[in-house]
Amino acid sequence: MDPLNLPVFEDVVAASARLAGHVRRTLVLRHDAIDEMAGGQVFVKPECLQETGSFKIRGATNRLLQIPEDQRQAGVVAFSSGNHAQGVARAARLLGMPALIVMPANAPAVKVDGVRADGAEIRLYDPVSESREEIARAINAERGSVLVPSYDDFDIIAGQGTVGLEFAAQMQELGAPLDYLICGAGGGGLITGIALALEGMSPQTRIWTAEPEGHDDWARSLAAGEILANAPGTRSFCDAILTPKPGNLTFAIGKRLLSGGLVVSDHEVAVAMRAAFRYLKVVAEPGGSVSLAAALGGLPDEMRGKRVGVLVTGGNVDALLYAEILSAA
């Protein structure tokens, strides 16, 4: 087997230069009540405030900016439950490229509307009876367009990693480097990009995944030292991070740089969403709240009293579901 071509710290730095002017530098938030619930000092980077309401614009823009001019007219294709879709649609619009997004028919309306508002073509599919990979590949073959993967891609990983460069720099400015960082993991593009960034900027920070119950493929894969998949058919309302198993590139990085995995219940996710509302004043979507949920559920012993970074990775949640979660307290 050929060795994998994996990004390293310098690729994240290069992505950061490429993204200047295209993405927001989100701030870092904290609150005493959150520290008390967690049992440590918790620093929250709200990427829900990013363009398109999630960090996904970072990787998508980094990828699309590297498509040669003469290939741009054929456009891009992506499949995604919503946040990557919006990132690709926005990046394509800003670069004047056509985009087609393959989305599950049950994706949140706010995400479908976000993609549509950026002018992308949408192909809805039935996640039970159809394969999004096959649909996307067929369209790609026909159009000669570029497939933009949602996580298992050199440039996507490097682009998402720019969150980590910002976070580490901001904690340095506060004079408070992170002891730990917890980050939600679906395919793992974000957490492994961040791990590369911290390897260069904050090597003492230990990094853990957070996942919904029943989707703990990263936790089990890291423990086993090999890629393990989730049982098919498991459900969670954390739509953004329900990938079947770690990617090949992301796991190769994760195996080297991640310490282990935490698991949260849907109830703990709802508690985290309410805490983000009440104490931080940011809108957190279910799948974007798993690392905050892992902290608020009570930090593991080794993290107690330490400085722990978490991320709210997205805020694209339908109003009625959000209202229901707020009212259920």
Next chain:
Amino acid sequence: MDPLNLPVFEDVVAASARLAGHVRRTLVLRHDAIDEMAGGQVFVKPECLQETGSFKIRGATNRLLQIPEDQRQAGVVAFSSGNHAQGVARAARLLGMPALIVMPANAPAVKVDGVRADGAEIRLYDPVSESREEIARAINAERGSVLVPSYDDFDIIAGQGTVGLEFAAQMQELGAPLDYLICGAGGGGLITGIALALEGMSPQTRIWTAEPEGHDDWARSLAAGEILANAPGTRSFCDAILTPKPGNLTFAIGKRLLSGGLVVSDHEVAVAMRAAFRYLKVVAEPGGSVSLAAALGGLPDEMRGKRVGVLVTGGNVDALLYAEILSAA
């Protein structure tokens, strides 16, 4: 009559130096959908992300930092419907001073809890039958503590004005100085502080107040050139900005630097709160949303197509009210 002692641009700059390390530099947000609803380019500064969930911490901290060491043990007293209360309580805690806050018995629970969490003593009063000014003055006389006014005060105005310094600097970084700024006005401490900041940093920016219907004391006072009060007993759910009339200091500044006043309905405020949720992913409270509401209701002709700054001044809203507003769309 003695001439009023009014702060100027340099006092806002001095406040900014004093506040370094005490407050957050909130970012600037925007969204195409908001621009389209407004009919112009709208830039939103979300001070709901500030410590204590509103800009009020800025003025309170600027004021308390200037109380001499030997007077700090007697503590501070403030009266407020909630956001100023939380700002004073937090600033007092950080400086190790006792604080007593006089709050209306119908203040939102999230605000009362916020004050309590910072260890301040709370005296609830009945806004129909009792005078908060008299209660606060009696307590003050007894304790020898310092009354911290919520808006009509040299240092409070200068402290709130630091929002304007940040906003102007951020727009300069974007290469897009503001043509207009709209800001909610209760007592007017924030908008007049911002007006002083912009006088020094962005003198071409024209500044307008925004107020809820029936509480348009600023709009009418600016038009008349003299302080006019609201009719007593008018109601709105914008609890944060229901002051009876402009302050003496704030109106003296406002008369010179403000262009006029806009008025919004409670319905328009709810639309703005939902837009902040959906497009910006920040939690906006009713009284904190009036300037965004004024923009989204459709900008006045002279502002159409221009660069217009607005502020979400606070995010301290009870979960059930927020859920109700989201569900009412």
